[in-house]
Structure formats: structure tokens, C-alpha cells
Amino acid sequence: MIMHEVLIVGGGLAGLMAAMNVSGKADAAVLSKVYPTRSHSGAAQGGFNAVMGEDDSIEAHVFDTVKGSDYLGDQEAIEVLCSDGPRVILDLERMGVPWTRAEDGRIAQRSLGGAGFPRACFAADFSGHVVLHTLYEQALKRGVKTYPEWHLLEILVDKGRVFGAVIYDLARARLEVIRAKRIVLATGGYGRAFLKTTNGHANTGDGMAIAYRAGAVLSDMEFVQFHPTTLYGTNILISEAARGEGGYLRNALGERFMAEYAPGKMELAPRDVVARAIFKEIKEGRGFEGHYVHLDLTHLGERLVAERLPQVRDLAIRYSGVDPARVPMPIEPAQHYSMGGVRTDVWGMTGLEGLMAAGEVANVSVHGANRLGGNSLLETVVFGARAGRKAAELAPGEPWPDVSSNTVKDALDRWNRLCLAPSAHSRSDDDQFAVRREMATIMTNQVGVFRTGVELEDAVARLEGLRKRYRDLPVPVGPQPFNYGLMDYIEVGHLLDLSEIIARGALARRESRGAHYRLDFPQRDDRNWLHHTFAHTTDRGPEFSAGPVSITRFQPQERGY
Secondary structure, eight states: OEEEEEEEEOOSHHHHHHHHHHTTTSOEEEEESSOGGGSGGGGOOSOEEOOOSSSOOHHHHHHHHHHHTTTOSOHHHHHHHHHHHHHHHHHHHHHTOOOOBOTTSSBOEEOOTTOSSOOEEOSTTOHHHHHHHHHHHHHHHTTOEEEETEEEEEEEEETTEEEEEEEEETTTTEEEEEEEEEEEEOOOOOGGGSSSBSSOTTOSOHHHHHHHHHTOOEEOTTOEEEEEEEETTTOOBOOTHHHHTTOEEEOTTSOOGGGGTOTTTGGGSOHHHHHHHHHHHHHTTOSBTTTBEEEEOGGGOHHHHHHHOHHHHHHHHHHHSOOTTTSOEEEEEEEEEESOEEEOOTTSBOSSBTEEEOGGGEEOSSSTTSOOTTHHHHHHHHHHHHHHHHHHHHGGGSOOOOOOHHHHHHHHHHHIIIIIOGGGSOOOSOOHHHHHHHHHHHHHHHSSSSBOHHHHHHHHHHHHHHHHHHHTSOOOOOOSSSOHHHHHHHHHHHHHHHHHHHHHHHHHOOSOBTTBOBTTBOSOOHHHHOSEEEEEOOTTSOEEEEEOOOOSSOOOOOOOO
């Protein structure tokens, strides 16, 4: 049996930042379902928000974030995010991150949606990629043990405390149990629950679903962010940096239509506002071919596009066949980010003893109902570092949790039957790919940018039907090792759990707030709905309860741009 004092699950920005802060203080290891440098954090383009300029202030960053969250973000946590930001940016620079520089030599900053100042520190439009590689190099330098292509299957709990995890090593087709005093989840989001998403194929919500099954609380799952600008057809992300550098949105009539929706911010309004505006233009017949609008960079000039947006240009040429320095890009909204996740405090602690979480898998509630561009990358490094520091502080002094040998044996027997001896399962004409496609279609069409009670009720019923179909599916036998069909089967189970919670939460919340927009309840309702949604697992399915929002210095007010 493998033992580590701190087991970090996820090799993206939050996981590696946690590992850096545990390293040298406790025995730590990073487990990742993909090779760490292929983590989805590497796809992030725009930048990391942090107050670095003389005209900007922590208070302004806090206010922009609170307002952007539609007053559902916990202000205590937002204060931590914004206050820690500048120091963490400088820490990353000392590790070797080559931030893009202004002409005077200082770290350059660009504007992203919903920000009152140019606040995002960036490395061209490869920001996530550059920081991810820097952190991984530093982790290797410090001797952090990594387990690439090891899949988390189950968090082991005995007498209410986490004591380890069951893992599937894809390359050896072998089950392992890793004992740990503390597990830090940093497994990212669940974007693959949707047909149209910017997320990588690995983003199947594993950490959230497994933590939920183990007894952790999920919070605010009904709030799903749809990025306004993804390439039409492929939904490859076109960074908000493109609008931050001055890009225009135009409909089929050639109009800069954001003047109708957010005249004060135009294209740099928050993502929920811009996504709804684009979707409305398309639905009301002002889109191109009824499907997309244009993101126009042609007025910026080839030099600026080449220097500041090289990845955007390359992606548009490769996947849409247009050079954005010369021709507008076809774009549409698509799922991008999950505001909800495993409920934590500002140190990554969950309600399940021994379990911690950071990054997109977690809900420390800095984004509330709508995340501002540039705040998620900052969240990964700020709260990844804090979770690592807290784990390093606690783990060395904690005794190894007592383990019942029967608990381990039962878990291994259960997963052995599923992963290594699936022949006992009945044959069927159905398969997980059909279930997955139907689930993702329901989520995109009925739990998307605009929602109604009728469509959500139908979505919940159809998702319940898919869960029943899933239980009767044959487990893919396939070749071993590298049985990707088996992994896909397990991931679909995670996505179905989370999809049901998202749809049920959206049906229950009868108001519109941030990214959750109900056509049948179009107004924000602070009197009845200014609270978090907590989801708990039960034998009867998810049960929901309400939790208070931390409001310190900014009282809720009407949100306009």
C-alpha cells in the first residue's frame, strides 16, 4: 500500500501550487488523470487579475468581483482572493514566469470583462500554459512525486474521516490504494456535461462527483458560466483578451450590438451579460446564417494581433480558416466554467474531515453567480497555495487515521469487479456513448444560457431516465491496459450525477442571477434567493438546503454596466 501524508489529486495550476506549498514540509504526491502539463489549466489564455497599478486598489478589485458575482459571492473569501493576489503574482515571477512587460518594464496588464481597471497580468495569450509549465518545472526541481495517468475512483472514508483513496493506474491496468492523512482535490470542472463547451475531454467532474458520493457538500451548482466567444462549430475558446485588446462584436447587420445591452462597458461587460446578448441576437435573427456573430479584430492591426494575441490568431486560422487580423471570426457562446463545486472555507477545508479542495473543483464562493475573467486563474494560485500551506501545517502533526481492513477490502472488491472483471455484467444494445450524447444535448439545450421551468422539469425527468439506463449498461471490457472505454464509462457516471444536481438546482432557484437566467423569473429576488444552494447526497438522490452569503462591506444593489 502506498502512503503519503498529503495526496493532491489534479496536476493543474491549483494542484501544483498546493504541491509547491507542501513540498519540504510534509510528504506530498500529485496524482493526475493526464500528464500534468496537459492539464486544462494550460488552455487558459487571458490572464491573472491582481492589483499592481498605482491607480487601482484592492477595494476596487473586491467591489468589481462582488458586483460581478451578482452579490452571491462571499465577501470574506473575495477579500482574501484580492488581497493575496499581488504577492502571488510576484511569487510566480520569482519562480520564473515570464510575464509580458509594459514599455516601462513593469508587468503589463490588460482589461478583461467587468473590471474597472486594466488588471490582468498575462504572458501574451498563453498565460495558463506558461504558468503551468513553470510550476511543473519547479515541482520537479523540488522532487514532488507525481503519478500521471492515475485515475481517482473513490475517496475512502471510515468513521467520518478520509483515510485514503482507490486509484486506477491506466498504464498498468491495476488498482491501488493510497493512504493519506489529507487529500487535496484540484481536479477542475465538469464542462463535458455539455455538448458545446470550451473544456478539454478530461473535464468530467470526477473530483466533485467522487467527493459528493463520499459525503462532501456541493454548493451553487446551478450557476454555470457560458463563455461569450468560442469559435463557431468547434467551441474552441477565443480569449476575453481579444476583447480586452479592443475587439468588437458585430451582428449580421454590422452593428456593435453591445451598445444595446451594456453601453457603459460594451464588449467588456461581464461574461453573463455578453453571452446573453450574443444568444439573443442570434435567436432574434440578427446572427450570421442563424448561428453565430462576428468578433472583429481587423481594426487592431496585424502587429498588435501578432504580439498580444498569437494563439487566438493561430486557433482561428487552424480551426475556422480565417485570419482574424484580416477577417472577423465567427463565434457563439458555449459552456466554459463551473461556479459551483465542493464547498470549502478560505483554507480549502471541506466539511468532510481530511478532505480539502482548491480551484474550479471547489466552491469557496469568490465567483458567486458569475465569474469575472481573470479571477479563476488567480483563484487557482491563491487558494491552491492556501490549501497547500494548511495541509502542510496540519498533516505532519496528525496521526495516521485508523483503517478498517474490511473497508479497504470491500472497496477493492467492488472496483475489481467493475474494472478488472466486468464480464459478470449483462450484455446490452445500449452504450455509454449514446447516454453521454443525450445527456450533453439536454444540458446544452435545456440547462443553458436561457432557462425555463418547463424545460428544466423535462430535463430533470430525462436525466433520471438516463441514470436508469446507465445502471443497466454493460461495462466496457476492452483491451488492457489503456482501456479508455472503461474510463469513459466511469466518467459518464460522474457527469450524470452532476448534471442532475445542476438541473435540479436550476429548477428550484426561481429567480435570475448572474449566469442563471430564468425566462419565467427574469428578475433577481434578494428577498427569497440571496443564499447559497447546498446539495447533499442521500439514498433518495440529492437533497438541497440553503446557506448564508457572507456580506461585509458591499450591500446588494442593482447591477448595471
